[in-house]
Amino acid sequence: MFRTNFARGAALGGLALVLSALPAFAGPGISDDVVKIGILNDQSGPYADLSGQGSVVAAQMAIDEFGGTVLGKKIELLSADHQNKADIGLAKAREWFDRAGVDVIADFSNSSVGFAVQSLARDRDKVTLIAAASSDFTSKSCSATSAQWVYTSYSNGYGLAKALVKSGYSSWFLVTVDYAFGQAFAADIRKAVSEGKGQVLGEVRHPLNTSDMSSYLLQAQSSKAKVVALASAGADMATGIKQAAEFGIADQSLVAPIVFITDVHSLGLAAAKGLKFVTAFYWDRNEETRAWSKKFFAKRNAMPTMTQAGVYSAVRHYLRAVEAAQTDEGQAVMTKMKELPVDDIFSRNGKVREDGLMLHDMYLVEVKQPSESKAPWDYYKILATIPADQAFPSLEQSECPLVRK
Structure with missing residues (x-):
């Protein structure tokens, strides 16, 4: 009996020493x-x-x-x-x-x-x-x-249109890539324009990866809308911007929902000048x-x-x-x-x-004219700061199952 109790006590003592050696945050740890x-x-x-x-x-x-x-x-x-x-x-x-x-x-x-x-x-x-x-x-x-x-698609579609309508850009024409991505952005833009008491004067849809946007851009130009929105991204967005510059669409503001500074660098200021969009970050802010x-x-x-x-x-x-x-x-x-x-x-x-x-916060920016740029990568003018509660949907609008309704 004495030996059993002694062995049991020694084991417990050893366990205590092991536990005392564990890190203070012992839980899952790293x-x-x-x-x-x-x-x-x-x-x-x-x-x-x-x-x-x-x-x-x-x-x-x-x-x-x-x-x-x-x-x-x-x-x-x-x-x-x-x-x-x-x-x-x-x-x-x-x-x-x-x-x-x-x-x-x-x-x-x-x-x-x-x-x-x-x-x-x-x-x-x-x-x-x-x-x-x-x-x-x-x-x-x-x-x-x-x-x-x-x-998100909300911040860069709805948020972009809401900020511009608020600044007086009340009439829009949409040039939309014809698949779910473009249609979703076009729907968000329409919603913001409507809520701001503006008008969408027309919309034309083009296939993905088209190399010729001339007919679509000519329709946008003839609409006389204050804003031509390219509801597209990547190569389609770049094609639209380049060909808009070639057609001299200067009396209308060109906007796109998703633009990166690398896109502007690739396009060059001569083609991208005047383009308006929403961004989350600008290096020179x-x-x-x-x-x-x-x-x-x-x-x-x-x-x-x-x-x-x-x-x-x-x-x-x-x-x-x-x-x-x-x-x-x-x-x-x-x-x-x-x-x-x-x-x-x-x-x-x-x-x-x-x-x-x-x-x-998000930022409404405009690409500078070539004459305004003082150095490489000096590309944006920040027109407005869009506060977080305006750039993104409210928690009440969320369909997330984690959100308590």
């Missing part, structure tokens, strides 16, 4: 003793300039600010090209989550890939930080472990954005797009949340991400809302 971050985006196709390796650089800049560690554990960065294919992106995410121990994946820049990975991450209790346009990421498809940074962007430029030889600056902000905020939560467990980190304000070069007093939408 899985695998490392925090792994994945950047999954287009690195070889049409979105490579606006995200691609630039987003990898931006994420590394956020990691470097932490000295490469959080809670005394190493931070590792991985990256991969999803080639704008949902199956490829999903396969890479599954490999990262299940075998590589990745805790969070950021960027995407492609909604179809984003939706596929967001669903997988929900099942794995992993975090996704989404820089893609669809408003459904934080509405019908919202997740307790995902957040949407940068912009203030001293802080200039200082950070010059560091980025030194690494990439290009100024950051709003997506790249947004990836920096999202990764930085994620690491702050890991530090505050004392763990990299998905839902615990996301809870802290929603509690902490987003305060950095991308956003001052930003907030991750209950549905995962990161609320921040």
Whole structure:
């Protein structure tokens, strides 16, 4: 009996010593003793300039600010090209989550890939930080472990039109790419114009990847509308801007819902001058954005797009949340991400809302005339700041199942 009690007591004493040696934050802690971050985006196709390796650089800049560690554990960065294919992106995410121990994946820049990975991450209790346009990421498809940074189809369609109608641009003509993306943006623009007591004088739809927009632009020109809206993106948007310049559509304001500074750089000011759009970030907005962007430029030889600056902000905020939560467990980190304000070069007093939408101000900008630009990448004039509560839909409008009705 004495031996049994003695053995039992010795075992308990040993257990106490083991427990006392555990870290003070003992809970889930840091899985695998490392925090792994994945950047999954287009690195070889049409979105490579606006995200691609630039987003990898931006994420590394956020990691470097932490000295490469959080809670005394190493931070590792991985990256991969999803080639704008949902199956490829999903396969890479599954490999990262299940075998590589990745805790969070950021960027995407492609909604179809984003939706596929967001669903997988929900099942794995992993975090996704989404820089893609669809408003459904934080509405019908919202997740307790995902957040949407940068912009949405609402902010850049409805928000753009609302700001311009308020400034007196009351008549519109829509040149719309004929598939779901363009139709969604056109619907948001129509809604904002109608609510602002303006008029949509006409709309014409064109096929995806058309090389000739002359007939569509001539109809827009003959409408005499104050605004010609290109409800398209990428190559279609660039084609529309180039051919509008060739036709001399100067008496009408040209707008587009999604434009990146790399698009303007590629087009040149002679073609893009006067183009109006909404952006989440401009490198030359203030001293802080200039200082950070010059560091980025030194690494990439290009100024950051709003997506790249947004990836920096999202990764930085994620690491702050890991530090505050004392763990990299998905839902615990996301809870802290929603509690902490987003305060950095991308956003001052930003907030991750209950549905995962990161609320921040947006900026209505106009591309400068060539004579107004003083140096390379000096491209935008900021016409107005759109407050977060006007740029994005209210929580009451959200269809997110996480939102208490």
